[in-house]
Amino acid sequence: MKKLINLSFIYGILAMISGVFYREFTKFNDFTGRTSLSFTHTHLFVLGMFFFLIVLLVDKEFKLREHKNFNKFLVVYNFGLIVTAITFVWRGVTEVLKIQLSSALTASISGIAGIGHLFIAIGVIMFFLILKKSVEKVEA
Template identity: 45%
Template sequence: MTKLFYAAFTYMVLGVASGLFYREFTKANDFPSGEFTQLGLVHTHLLTLGFIVLLIVLALEKLFAMSESPLFPWFFWVYNAGVVVTSGTMVWHGSLTVLGQESSAMIAGIAGMGHILLTIGMVLLFLALRHGLLAQQAAKLAAPAPAQL
């Protein structure tokens, strides 16, 4: 559970820092205000996909002990790899836009792989959650009934 806490905290810090980077990098390079760059989206992606999602997973872990599933570590590492790859390519692509350089199909392909990792991570999360729900139901059925007076 502490891994989830520290990961969520890390994404919160990175999300806030990416917003600062976006503002200062575009200002330093005289990028026209209001023009689109993916740098502006990194802030919300890190805060939502990293910080908020992992806080929700932390709450679900507390309720359903999903980490007892053998799939939970897979979820944790695959999902985090997806967030890092996706947000990293957004920073890369957005920085190129601000600098007036062309992006490439390679960047789009890497970003696509990040999204695939996110999708696999979400499927693994639901499988781990299912494991926790079923284990909780089985424990309730196996528990002795309270004594009647």
């Protein structure tokens, strides 16, 4: 359970840092348009901090961490969320600084972000499969 609390806490801190970075970086560069940086803040709060608080509460009732694939789920999900957050920052910084990217690099960033989202989706599926088995075990 301590691991889940720590993950939630770390993502909460990263979310706050990314929010401050978004606000200050855009202000410092006199940028007033929309940027991908704003997505970093919400993704880290919702998919990081809040998600792991929910996992913690569910784990308390159904002992998810006892499932053989629980640690694999943590690795897959966290990898996806970190990759996704990094690509949002990467794209957002280039947007704010008005850096012209080649179409190949733009596609690469989108592809990497897509891979991050795919890992998050796989992690969510793993989570629900683990939850399903854990609930069945408790009900048996």
